[in-house]
Amino acid sequence: MKIKKSFWQAAALAACSAFFAVALIAQRSSPQSPQSTTPKAALLVLSKQDHTLAIVDPATLQVVARIPVGDDPHEVVASADGHTAYVSNYGFGAFHTLAVVDLIGQKAEPQIDLGALGGPHGLAFAEGKVWFTAEAAKAIGSYDPLSGKINWIMGTGQNRTHMIYIFPGAGKIVTTNVNSATVTILEHTSGQAGGRPQGPPPAGAGVPPPGMRAPGDPPPLPPGGDWNETVIPVGRGSEGFDVTPDGKQAWVANARDGTLSVIDIASKKVTATLQANARGANRLKFTPDGTKALISAGGDLVFFDVATQKEIKRLHIGRGGGGGIQVQPDGERAYVSFAADNFVAVIDLKTLEVVGKIDAGGNPDGLAWAVQQ
Template identity: 55%
Template structure:
């Protein structure tokens, strides 16, 4: 009797361990090499490259699906190309590409509400791809020059984008309209907010209240109130060559990279004052915040490495090499 109870107990323990293992998520760092035309899949714990998957001729941005099993890479070509690459992150191999025509120059890319959203710079528009149907199912023009970076709210009801050459930020808002026959449809409206020309990198605060964008030409930072859709203030940050901007996961700090100087500027989000400047290389571009708030990865394209920043000490703790001219970064959590 004792041995039977013992065996049952051991089986329960083993099943519990197996269930725990299955419930754990696997985290991946995704990093593009623009020169090698590859997507590196990296174990963020060991910083070991698990695989390199070939992508198109001018990869710029990457995003992962909600389940972390698929990656999508925008193939930009200065606004002339028309392709999104699809990568199976489990098998670590490319899948069938998405032809974005008639939308050209996909750049900024997001995954929200089960769909892939992208800016189409060459077409002055934003588009949407549905992986379930394999089709582009929506697009909207901005009428602005160089519709470039992109942010989509979790409920996919708001889209934010910077229009670099127009010096504007577009906020696209969706409402549901019901036809007389009872069928609903999406009704989108656009608000265009003037900022400084050259505003490119931007982010929305984790609480969804503010949008910050940095201008490469004069190095200023525009702060927009999301609810009123109005410019609150412009900070003379002297971040000339500003390329990307990201809030830390707790919303307390803002990181701005300069592709021209190689500086990483760190701002206090509440006081809007500079906390520190960190020299990360000759030029700094893509920024990725680790969701747990421990580290940030900064792609230093001219230096051919990714700088690793400790978010507590705000110091460079190491470098990661994924291939020449790294830029777009993303985080994947496989469930």
């Protein structure tokens, strides 16, 4: 009798343990199950290995949720109200979608299919639109979340149009073109392209009725103006870049040359080429006060003084694969992805030292800041 009782007790204990083990595994493997409320200000981190977006509480440096985002996620941006994240599924041109994440509900929404605009990479959110590059199409475009449609496309004619910056008002756009070793500046004009040629109509052509085009006239573009495009040669491997907070300069990290190109936005010319010893550099970000530039290059994070255009410090942090850089809006901290080491380094921007590390998944890369409004 004692043997039988012990047997059934052991069997019941084993069954109970198995049940709780399965429940625990199911809970851990469900990336859409919220673990904690999304903080009002959150750091977003992409894992290229796990194909997830991690929502990180910057106060605790802990991941509060992981959401699936599709194959080969590279860049992420948050909407102005901090409620939605958009992720580019890149694949070097093999993929053509933007993943959409509800940051409040911590769940994946239906993806945006960009069709023939393959290889989306660089992202920005401005004027209520999601702006993106499309490497395989040699183009950039914008997506309107309200209408659910791509509302604008512009070709660059450059190879690997990679990163993008939108000026306030979306009247000026800057992109880097990695394999063409160029930067493109697009400027919106007030006039309408196309339309009737200047001067009197040809003899015998007559005057067309209002609203009609004369024979031989090119079809006019939709109202709203045209775009002027300036292509600026820089260094080889032009990839990561940023525009100074005052909007006067763009600094470009040239990964193959290890240099930085400084561009005057007004004249659209390179004014300086800095020997930065930053081969493999693929991201560059300014601090909010515009005094420092941060460059991720391999396992290093390099700090440049913007006024003197000189290096002020170099931190060797990881083995390599330095990627995304995100600076807090208050300028207190910076976050830098180190893909080869599977962590995001936390940098104190007063001491310029590493003060923490975040485990947000394998092969971390793109970073963004989301503030709920």
